[in-house]
Amino acid sequence: MTEILVVDDSKVMREMIVACLRVGEDFTFTHAASGLEAIEKLALKAFDLVVLDLNMPDIGGFEVIEFIRGQDKLQRLPVLVVTTRGDEGSRVRALAAGASQFMTKPFTPDAILANVQSMLRLDAAGFHE
Template sequence: MPEVLVVDDSKVMREMVVACLRPYPDSRFTQASSGLEAIEQLSLKSYDLLVLDLNMPDIGGIEVVEFVRGQDHLRSLPIIIVTTRGDEASRERALSAGASLFMTKPFTPDSIQGAARSLLEKSPSQDAKPQDEASRG
């Protein structure tokens, strides 16, 4: 049963992401409204997927990605960045920090479901190569 942590300072956006991913079989969702809360949640239990915004009031998404990649037990956690920042610098920074995939808002339910499915169903032995959702075709 996939455990998904959805992090965004907008409650509406968190609920939208959860609604889009709810059709994924047997998923369970935890929500966090800040980067600090995300780090707290990640220290309390294991997750199979992290969906993360970049723009947050306390600890930003890039810093959360860097935290995750710096922890041995979290290093392979797939991370989807979902953000309003569509500029190349933000995309490059997120992927360089260790995000698995970068998507811009607005997104379609199919695009985020496909992204989640591809990351959740990836074999653990495969290398997590960063991707830009726009380049997925």
């Protein structure tokens, strides 16, 4: 069982992400509608991967990433940042803050699924030290 936390303030966007990822996989999904909710859930429960939007009402994705990488127990957690086109400048910032991968909306189901699977594989192989 792979626990995935999907963080986006847009409900329909979360549903789209889950729809992309649920295909034939042993994934369970937890939704978080805000950065703060995501941080709370991460502090209280263990997840295998986070799909994270950068643009959120309370605290942005950067702060969530910084929080994650500031926690010893979350050092290795794979974080896939998903954001809207036009934000390419954020990419470097997100990766510098500690995001593992970066994708731009719109994306295809294949692309996000492949990304998530490869991140989980790398994680299993110990590459996200």
